[in-house]
Amino acid sequence: MAMIMAVNAGSSSIKFQLLEMPEEKVIASGVMERIGLEEGIFTLKYDGKKEETHPVLPTHAEGVQLLLDTLVAKNICKLSEIAGVGHRVVQGGEYFKDSAFATEENIEKVLELADLAPLHNKAHVVGIRAFQKVLPNVPQVLVFDTTFHQTMLDEAYMYATPYEWYEKYGIRKYGAHGTSHQYVSHRCAELMGMPLEDTKIIVCHLGNGASISAVKGGKCIDTSMGLTPLEGIPMGTRSGNIDPTALEVVAKHENKSISELIQILNKKSGLYGMSGISNDARDVTAGMNRGEYRCKMAFAVQSKRIMDYIGSYYVYLGGCDAICFTAGMGENLCHLREKICNRLGVLGVKIDTEINNKTFGTETLISTPDSKIKVYVLPTNEEVMIARDVMRIAKI
Numbered sequence: 001m002a003m004i005m006a007v008n009a010g011s012s013s014i015k016f017q018l019l020e021m022p023e024e025k026v027i028a029s030g031v032m033e034r035i036g037l038e039e040g041i042f043t044l045k046y047d048g049k050k051e052e053t054h055p056v057l058p059t060h061a062e063g064v065q066l067l068l069d070t071l072v073a074k075n076i077c078k079l080s081e082i083a084g085v086g087h088r089v090v091q092g093g094e095y096f097k098d099s100a101f102a103t104e105e106n107i108e109k110v111l112e113l114a115d116l117a118p119l120h121n122k123a124h125v126v127g128i129r130a131f132q133k134v135l136p137n138v139p140q141v142l143v144f145d146t147t148f149h150q151t152m153l154d155e156a157y158m159y160a161t162p163y164e165w166y167e168k169y170g171i172r173k174y175g176a177h178g179t180s181h182q183y184v185s186h187r188c189a190e191l192m193g194m195p196l197e198d199t200k201i202i203v204c205h206l207g208n209g210a211s212i213s214a215v216k217g218g219k220c221i222d223t224s225m226g227l228t229p230l231e232g233i234p235m236g237t238r239s240g241n242i243d244p245t246a247l248e249v250v251a252k253h254e255n256k257s258i259s260e261l262i263q264i265l266n267k268k269s270g271l272y273g274m275s276g277i278s279n280d281a282r283d284v285t286a287g288m289n290r291g292e293y294r295c296k297m298a299f300a301v302q303s304k305r306i307m308d309y310i311g312s313y314y315v316y317l318g319g320c321d322a323i324c325f326t327a328g329m330g331e332n333l334c335h336l337r338e339k340i341c342n343r344l345g346v347l348g349v350k351i352d353t354e355i356n357n358k359t360f361g362t363e364t365l366i367s368t369p370d371s372k373i374k375v376y377v378l379p380t381n382e383e384v385m386i387a388r389d390v391m392r393i394a395k396i
Contacts, residue, residue, distance in 0.1 A: 002083035002396050003027065006383035009087065009127020012036055014063050017383040018077065021391055024310045024384050028076050046076050060130040063182075068134055084139045084394045085131050086386035088179070089124045090229070091117035092144030093170055099147065099389040102128050104142035110142065116174065116228055117268070139394040143386045148178030151219040159227075173231070175213070175223035177205045177327075179385040184378050185215040191363070192322060192374065200317040202310055204337070205380065207327035208236030208279060212306065214313035222316055224309050230266055233305040234298075236279035237315045239269035240305060274298035281329050281336075288335075303339040311341070314347060322374040323349070331361040331379055341375060348372025360367065 001020060008015040017029040028046035040057035043050065057063045071077050087102065093113045100106050107125055114121040132140055149157075157173040158166065165171040181203045189196040198217040203213045210233055213223040224232030225357075234240040247261045256264075272279035275298045277287050288293030314320045323344075325337055334357045341351045350371040359366055359377050367375035390396065 002069045003077050003081045004387040004390050004396075005082055005085045005131075005220075006386040006390075007085060007087050007127055007131065008382075009060060009130075010123050014060060014067070014127055014130075016067065017387075018071065018082075019383065019387045020396070021387055024387065026383075028071060029383075030067075032057060032067065035060055035063050042070075044070065046074065060126050061133055064127075064130040064134045079135070081396050082135065082138055084141060084390040085135060086141045086143050086390040087124060087128050087131070088145070088382065088386060090120035090141050090145045090176055090305060091174065092142075092146045093174065094150075094172075096142070096144050096147055097150050099143045099393050101393065102132065102142050106142060110371040116170070118228075122361070125389065139390070139396070141386075141390045141393045143179060143389045145176045146174045146331055148182045149173075149213070149220045149223050150174035152221060152223070156222040169284070171227060173223070173226040175211065175220070175238045176225045176229045177209070177211045177213075178220070179382040180205050180326060180380040181215065181220060183381050183385045184324050185213075186218060187363075187378055188322050188324050189218070191365075191376065191378075194321065200319055200321050202313050202317070202320055202323045203332050204306060204310070204313070204323065204325050205327045206306070206325060206330035206333070210327070210329070212237045212309045212313065214317050216317055230262070233309065234274070235270045236281070237267050237270045237272045239265040239273070242330055253333075271298050274301060281333055285333065285335065299336060299339065303336060303343065306340050307343040310344060311347070320347075320373050322376060324376045324378045326378050326380040331377055334359060337377070338376075344373075349375060351375055364366070 002020050004021050006017045012035045014032040018027045025206060030044040031068060033041040035057045038053050042053045042055055068079060072079060089110055091113045093116060095109045103144040107128060110121050110125055121300055128140060159171060161171060184203045186196060187199050189199045201215045205211050209229055211223055214221050230238050232240050250261060270279060271281060271284050275284045275287060275295045277283050284295045284298055288299060329336060337356055341349050350368040351366045352368050354394045356366040361379055363376060364377045366377055
């Protein structure tokens with residue numbers, strides 16, 4: 001038995017899960033938010049309880065120290081029992097074909113790739129260094145969102161731009177949410193009772209950030225996110241695919257820089273930009289139910305774009321055994337699943353509306369027995385994938 005800490009550090013937050021491995025039992029989980037502000041928020045779940053406190057967290061280092069002190073004080077674990085720490089890192093570029101130890105050389109590569117994930121990679125490194133400081137003798141492993149997508153062929157990951165851009169600057173599709181796509185596709189194969197190598201699965205990771213992948217024989221052959229998480233389908237605040245010339249038009253009229261416009265595409269577009277209400281799908285759903293046109297339009301656009309990718313991946317895979325919905329919206333937004341699946345009727349997709357409408361965040365087969373493609377709701381578990389990789393890389 002070994003205790004593994006799975007960590008996802010953001011610019012002002014630390015999400016964590018403490019797992020007992022190899023049983024994959026969650027011992028404790030939670031999040032530290034508002035790091036660097038006057039008052040932080042520390043939410044801890046353990047032993048069927050949920051506790052919230054409001055400590056002052058000047059930096060990530062103080063947050064990590066408080067987290068570990070709390071685990072010890074509440075007899076959740078001893079520091080000596082933590083055998084490894086796994087860190088989620090969004091962008092690994094072409095450097096990392098697999099998870100890797102958090103050596104100084106590898107951390108420098110993560111920072112070098114920050115331009116490809118400006119909202120994430122630098123924040124991850126802050127969290128990594130904080131854990132290294134507090135647990136200096138514990139193996140620290142980097143687990144990348146991009147490694148699962150490294151099996152794509154060049155026909156799937158290359159852009160039709162000057163080849164020198166790829167050679168000089170690494171301009172290509174990298175994808176994201178790889179640990180989620182891997183977990184869900186592997187779990188789907190188990191549920192279908194099929195050998196992983198024989199499966200053709202489309203995974204729809206639909207959250208505030210959203211991506212779709214085509215997984216053949218357990219390996220990714222295409223995915224919707226690109227050089228950065230901005231490409232693909234409309235998301236909570238991200239636009240997804242857009243004609244780049246739109247930037248020139250708006251820049252000319254509003255005198256904005258490329259950086260300012262990219263920020264708008266990342267932070268003020270998607271469901272938020274289309275609805276004018278919120279990036280939270282629950283708020284947009286409420287607006288849709290009130291009959292507000294822009295909210296209805298937002299979901300119509302999103303479901304259409306998702307259908308576009310699924311149709312394309314169906315052809316690229318040469319057929320499909322299952323479509324899986326995961327992440328916050330995928331697991332809980334039954335009306336979005338229904339919209340998407342209704343558009344896929346031409347492929348023989350049929351869902352049981354009653355089952356679909358009662359499914360929220362639980363493993364459920366929502367397709368009918370006569371559906372030509374199985375449709376599942378499968379909660380993702382990125383933390384388990386991180387913990388598994390720590391065990392494998394560190395040979396624990």
